[in-house]
Amino acid sequence: MATRRARRGARILAAALGVAVWSLIAGGEAAEVMVYTARAHYGQEPAMEAFTKKTGIVVRSFGGESGALFERLKAEGDRTPADVLISVDAGNLWNAARAGLLGKVDSPEIQANVPPHLRDPENRWVGLTVRARTIMYNTQKVKPEELSTYEALGDPKWKGRLCLRPSTHIYNQSLIATMIKRHGEAKTESIVKGWVANNPTLINGDTKVLEAVAAGQCDVALTNTYYLGRILAKNATFPVAAFWANQQTTGTHVNISGAGVTTHAKNRAAAIKLIEFLTSPEAQQMFADANFEYPANPQAGVNPVIAKWGKFKQDDTNVAAAGEFQAAATKLADRAGYK
Amino acid sequence: MGIATVLAVPIAAVVSSLAIPAGDVWLHLWRTQLLELIGQTLLLVVGVGAGTLVVGGGLAWLVVHHRFPGRAVLEWALILPLAVPAYVIGFAFIGLFEYAGPVQGALRRWLGAGARLPEIRSYAGVVVMMTLVFYPYVYLLARVAFREQGAAAVETARTLGRSRGAAFLRITVPMARPALVAGVALAMMEALADFGTVSIFGYRTLTEAIYRVWYGMFDRIAATQLASVLLLFAAGLLLLERHSRGRARFTQTGRRGPVVEPARLCGWRAAGATGACVGVLALAFLLPVGQLAWWAADGIRAGQVAPDFAALLWRTCALAGATAAVASVLAVLLAYAGRLHGTGTVRVAAQLVSMGYALPGAVIAVGVLLPLAWADHALVPPLERALGRPLGLLLTGSAAGLILAYVVRFLAVGLQTVDASLGKIPPSLDDAARMLGARAGSALRRVHLPLVRGGLLTAVVLVFVETMKEMPATLLLRPFGLNTLAVEIWERTSEAMWQEAAMPALTLVGVGLIPVVLLIRLTSRR
Numbered sequence: 001m002a003t004r005r006a007r008r009g010a011r012i013l014a015a016a017l018g019v020a021v022w023s024l025i026a027g028g029e030a031a032e033v034m035v036y037t038a039r040a041h042y043g044q045e046p047a048m049e050a051f052t053k054k055t056g057i058v059v060r061s062f063g064g065e066s067g068a069l070f071e072r073l074k075a076e077g078d079r080t081p082a083d084v085l086i087s088v089d090a091g092n093l094w095n096a097a098r099a100g101l102l103g104k105v106d107s108p109e110i111q112a113n114v115p116p117h118l119r120d121p122e123n124r125w126v127g128l129t130v131r132a133r134t135i136m137y138n139t140q141k142v143k144p145e146e147l148s149t150y151e152a153l154g155d156p157k158w159k160g161r162l163c164l165r166p167s168t169h170i171y172n173q174s175l176i177a178t179m180i181k182r183h184g185e186a187k188t189e190s191i192v193k194g195w196v197a198n199n200p201t202l203i204n205g206d207t208k209v210l211e212a213v214a215a216g217q218c219d220v221a222l223t224n225t226y227y228l229g230r231i232l233a234k235n236a237t238f239p240v241a242a243f244w245a246n247q248q249t250t251g252t253h254v255n256i257s258g259a260g261v262t263t264h265a266k267n268r269a270a271a272i273k274l275i276e277f278l279t280s281p282e283a284q285q286m287f288a289d290a291n292f293e294y295p296a297n298p299q300a301g302v303n304p305v306i307a308k309w310g311k312f313k314q315d316d317t318n319v320a321a322a323g324e325f326q327a328a329a330t331k332l333a334d335r336a337g338y339k
Numbered sequence: 340m341g342i343a344t345v346l347a348v349p350i351a352a353v354v355s356s357l358a359i360p361a362g363d364v365w366l367h368l369w370r371t372q373l374l375e376l377i378g379q380t381l382l383l384v385v386g387v388g389a390g391t392l393v394v395g396g397g398l399a400w401l402v403v404h405h406r407f408p409g410r411a412v413l414e415w416a417l418i419l420p421l422a423v424p425a426y427v428i429g430f431a432f433i434g435l436f437e438y439a440g441p442v443q444g445a446l447r448r449w450l451g452a453g454a455r456l457p458e459i460r461s462y463a464g465v466v467v468m469m470t471l472v473f474y475p476y477v478y479l480l481a482r483v484a485f486r487e488q489g490a491a492a493v494e495t496a497r498t499l500g501r502s503r504g505a506a507f508l509r510i511t512v513p514m515a516r517p518a519l520v521a522g523v524a525l526a527m528m529e530a531l532a533d534f535g536t537v538s539i540f541g542y543r544t545l546t547e548a549i550y551r552v553w554y555g556m557f558d559r560i561a562a563t564q565l566a567s568v569l570l571l572f573a574a575g576l577l578l579l580e581r582h583s584r585g586r587a588r589f590t591q592t593g594r595r596g597p598v599v600e601p602a603r604l605c606g607w608r609a610a611g612a613t614g615a616c617v618g619v620l621a622l623a624f625l626l627p628v629g630q631l632a633w634w635a636a637d638g639i640r641a642g643q644v645a646p647d648f649a650a651l652l653w654r655t656c657a658l659a660g661a662t663a664a665v666a667s668v669l670a671v672l673l674a675y676a677g678r679l680h681g682t683g684t685v686r687v688a689a690q691l692v693s694m695g696y697a698l699p700g701a702v703i704a705v706g707v708l709l710p711l712a713w714a715d716h717a718l719v720p721p722l723e724r725a726l727g728r729p730l731g732l733l734l735t736g737s738a739a740g741l742i743l744a745y746v747v748r749f750l751a752v753g754l755q756t757v758d759a760s761l762g763k764i765p766p767s768l769d770d771a772a773r774m775l776g777a778r779a780g781s782a783l784r785r786v787h788l789p790l791v792r793g794g795l796l797t798a799v800v801l802v803f804v805e806t807m808k809e810m811p812a813t814l815l816l817r818p819f820g821l822n823t824l825a826v827e828i829w830e831r832t833s834e835a836m837w838q839e840a841a842m843p844a845l846t847l848v849g850v851g852l853i854p855v856v857l858l859i860r861l862t863s864r865r
Contacts, residue, residue: 034819060819063830067554068815071705072736075712079719079732081819095557166541168551203460204541208437215439216452327556334371339543 032058033270036073037086038066039257046290047283054277057270066092073101073262083265084274086128088257089170091177093125094323102260105272113279113297117316118256127256127319128278129293132312133175134252135243136221136228138213147243150179150253153220154194162200163209163218167333171206171224174322175253176329181321182250185332192336202339207231213240224255229292229306244312251315255322256296347691349706349747353698354570356563364552364561372543380544380572383465383537384527390470391526395477396519398616400507403485406601407612414482415859417616420623421475421801422851424808424825426535427844428472430837431627433459433539465542471623472536473529476801477522480759483793484518485511487763490600503602517762520580521755527576528697528751531569534811545569546699559705566702573697577690628848634841641838648846655807655823656850658738662745663803669746670753670798671791674761675783678769689754696751700811707744708816711735736818744812749805753798760794761787793861800858804851824850 039045048059064072066087073080073096085102087093096102102124110126111119118127135147146157153162165172179188203209206223210231213221231238245252259278261271277283284300287293292303301307333339368376401407402414420428436442436459446454458464492514496506512519537547545568553562604612673689695703711734723730734740764787772782788795810825817826824847831840 062819063826064814065811065833068701068704068811071559071708072815075708076732076735077712077716079715079735081731091557168538168547168555170554173555202541203437204539208433208439211439212437215444217438323557327558330551330555331367331371334367339541 031056031267031270032060033083033267033274034081035059035061035084035086035274036069036082036262037061037063038069038088038092039063039086045287047278047286050283050286051274051277055270055273057273059274070096070099070101074099078264080262080264081266082262083267083271084259085125085262086257086259087125089174089322090127090256090258090319091170091174091323091326093120093256093258093260094320095326097122097124097260098323101263103263103265103268105261105275107272107276109276110272110279113276113281113284113299115296115298115316117314117318118254118296119258120260120320121318125258125260126275126279127258127296128284129257129287129291130296130314131171131255131257131293132225132244132252132314133171133222133255134225134245134312136210136213136223136240137243138216138219139239139241141216141219144241144243147220147245149246149249150175150222151191151194153222154191154198156198158220159198161219162195162198163203163212163221164195164200164338165206165209165223166202166204167330167338169204170326171255172222173326173329173333174255174319175222176332177322177325178253178315178317178319180325180328180332181317182315185328189332189336192333192338196337210238210240214238225294225306225309226292229303233292233305242309244309246315247313250317251313254294254314254319256319257293258296347688348710349703349744350570350691350695350698352706352709353563353702354567356560357567359560359564364556364558365564368548368552368565372548376543376545376548377568379462379542380531380546382462383469383542383544384530384572384576386462386466387469387473387530388523388527390466391474391477392519392523394470394619395474395479395522395526396481396512398474398619399478399481399485400511401612401616403482404503404507404511404601405604405612407604407609409613409616410601413613413616413620415856416620416624417478418475418855418859419620419852420472421479421804422848422855423472423624423627424535424810424828424844424847425469425472425529425533426539426810426832427631427848428623428627429468429536429539430832431630432464432468434630434837435626460541462542465537465540468536468540469526469530469533471619473526474619474623476525476529477519479797479801480518480522480756481515483797484515484759487793488514517759521759524576524580525696525752525755528573531572531697532699534699534701545572549699549702553701563702563705566698569697569699570694573694574690576697577693581690628845631841631845631848634838635845638838638841648843651822651824651827651843652846652850654821655825655847658742658745658823659803659806661738662742662749662806663799665742666746666750666753666802667757667795667799669750670757671783671788671795673750673754674758675779675787677758678761679779692747693751693754695747696749698748700748700809701815703748704744704812704815707740707747707812708735711737711740711743736816738818738821741813741816741818744816745806745809748809748812749802752801752805756794756798756801757791760791764790796858796861800854803854807847807851 052058066089069085069087070092073082073085085096087096097120104123106123114126118130119125135153137147167173176188176192179191201212201218203212206227209221209223210228212218225242228240228242259275261268261275265271279297281297281299284295284297288295288300288302292306294302398417402410402417434440436456438455443456446456488511492510493506496510501509532546534546534550537544545565549562549565552565553559677689715732715734719730719733768786769782772786777785808825810829813823813825814829824843827843828840828847
């Protein structure tokens with residue numbers, strides 16, 4: 001009994017010593033990571049808490065819009081307290097990397113966790129969750145056989161039946177940007193012009209678009225799938241379903257929310273550790289459960305609510321295209337008259 | 340003058356972006372939509388100006404010059420919409436009146452599938468929306484102005500055979516012009532700076548284009564340059580106001596004399612007056628707040644936990660209070676300096692500083708962020724060497740920096756309000772005070788301040804409430820760990836989680852009501 005207690009005491013002592021030594025190495029302060037995150041609206045992410053529980057490293061987060069976080073990080077320069085930047089949309093991460101705000105991370109673990117098309121070719125950022133943007137249809141008015149590709153939404157049979165979010169939103173800009181990388185500007189412009197010719201109803205907000213489809217204002221639309229997942233979790237009879245676009249051809253367009261380690265991170269080791277954990281199957285499962293997004297790590301499962309949509313082929317164009325061709329996409333939309 | 344210089348730095352940072360060559364974004368905009376955007380922006384500003392003038396001025400006239408059922412309550416209740424952020428009203432409206440909303444849904448059930456209302460995501464929709472959100476500025480200022488006019492001028496017109504309506508148009512309105520113009524100018528500048536509402540309504544303006552160029556083309560320089568076009572608009576508005584006023588002065592002599600004796604309305608006129616007030620109040624306040632309450636109740640049923648409201652509230656109020664105090668002191672100083680020095684450089688400086696109001700919050704925020712960060716990088720290293728320990732960043736992300744941004748953004752509100760009140764004091768009073776040996780400072784304290792008390796209080800409350808609601812600058816510049824109610828709301832609404840946002844939004848409205856009600860009490864005393 002006494003020996004067991006002594007042993008336990010010794011173990012605690014050793015652990016405490018370990019932590020003390022480690023924190024000395026880490027600069028004398030309690031181990032922590034400062035995260036600038038554009039995913040603040042999902043509340044305290046369970047995966048962050050799990051990380052703290054596991055490693056003892058405290059995660060402090062500072063929320064804001066992607067564009068605003070970028071400006072702040074840039075202005076703070078080498079004095080920034082941020083160690084990790086979490087952003088939504090690959091374009092934002094690409095832009096941060098281009099501005100030199102994110103440093104290279106050479107971690108075999110991260111590279112094994114996430115497929116190549118969902119991370120930076122130069123390893124400055126990596127996807128945490130996958131967001132598929134695909135065709136949504138009213139189940140009472142449209143049969144799935146009538147649907148096929150993004151391009152086919154320009155078919156005259158959808159005239160007056162199509163709802164889109166305005167081109168001003170980054171999700172659509174990224175969709176068009178990826179199409180430019182795939183098909184080139186000329187073909188993409190003709191696809192977008194096809195949508196515009198169908199006189200789409202423009203509604204700002206993916207949830208709003210889905211509600212319009214359900215109410216019969218339009219029959220088909222393009223939105224991210226997790227918005228539908230959220231609605232279905234509350235109302236299982238909502239008459240809208242997801243159709244996986246371009247399965248016979250290029251695959252469905254995907255985007256990411258993702259993370260990178262800042263160039264001037266003060267806690268670089270802990271930051272890398274955090275991202276390694278966030279891309280692990282354990283944390284990925286938490287991301288998938290929390291918001292009906294798809295995990296970036298294919299080893300994790302999806303939320304039961306969206307499991308019935310089945311597996312789908314992702315467009316394997318590297319999501320960096322969303323950044324590379326973002327400006328071109330915005331201009332293309334303007335030229336095509338897509339407001 | 341020095342103050343104006345500091346405050347003008349962020350605006351100068353915006354204008355200075357014009358010096359940087361802009362790449363091909365401008366050419367692209369010119370080819371595709373620049374003229375359309377400018378046209379749309381002008382249309383919006385004119386529509387909102389006309390709307391707020393008619394609604395705000397009309398309601399103020401109704402409640403000051405008439406007596407009808409419910410007037411006592413409606414007179415102050417009509418100010419309440421001020422406490423509701425524009426994005427909340429906009430969202431509640433869209434939710435109710437869009438095709439998929441309950442109103443049109445009910446229409447389709449009763450009248451068949453073909454029944455529909457005119458599209459709410461339209462020019463008319465945006466103008467109605469913004470009029471409902473911004474009319475309280477005009478109403479507040481006009482109400483005070485109408486009241487302070489006293490009865491004499493109107494009575495004179497009436498004895499000379501003018502009808503009530505004619506007396507209103509020929510006497511009351513022209514005499515209240517500075518207040519009306521100040522209110523309408525504020526509403527128009529708000530409309531220029533607005534991003535939340537136009538983006539929900541899908542209406543394209545210059546401000547919307549600024550965000551598109553910034554976030555969609557990753558070109559902040561071009562975005563800032565577009566913002567300086569907005570400044571041109573604001574300058575145009577202010578110049579127009581100066582010009583229209585010309586050399587006319589709007590002082591009111593002596594004590595007020597007898598107060599206006601309201602005319603009793605009966606029959607359909609009374610019903611109409613009550614109906615108009617209740618209608619506006621219902622649309623601008625009861626409906627959105629009801630919607631929020633509905634969502635909040637839903638959230639509570641679903642077992643949602645409320646965030647730590649005590650701490651949030653305290654921080655929100657502390658920031659707003661500090662900003663209101665600083666901005667009103669500055670407003671008084673600038674307005675009084677302008678009065679002392681006639682139409683000289685001080686006036687120009689004051690106007691320049693006011694233009695911050697027409698800039699989108701995010702643009703101002705970057706205009707503040709860059710100089711602060713620059714100062715940090717220049718000053719902190721030597722300081723660190725002197726003290727021998729790391730200091731990180733001192734100004735960037737400090738509460739002081741955030742308050743500076745708020746002041747730059749909302750000084751116009753204070754300045755316009757104080758200036759309108761100060762303009763009513765006849766210069767003869769200044770002369771009398773000076774002849775009796777009072778210095779400028781003591782004249783301000785003993786003569787002017789007591790006389791502009793109403794206007795000053797209005798300024799404090801307006802700035803306080805505006806600061807509480809402010810979102811983009813707060814998000815960008817706040818210190819770590821300092822969340823406010825607006826940040827809490829943003830974290831949910833940015834992903835359209837309106838039910839989750841309802842609780843903090845209701846709290847924000849509730850807290851905003853306190854100073855508004857206080858203002859009403861204090862300015863109603865005669």
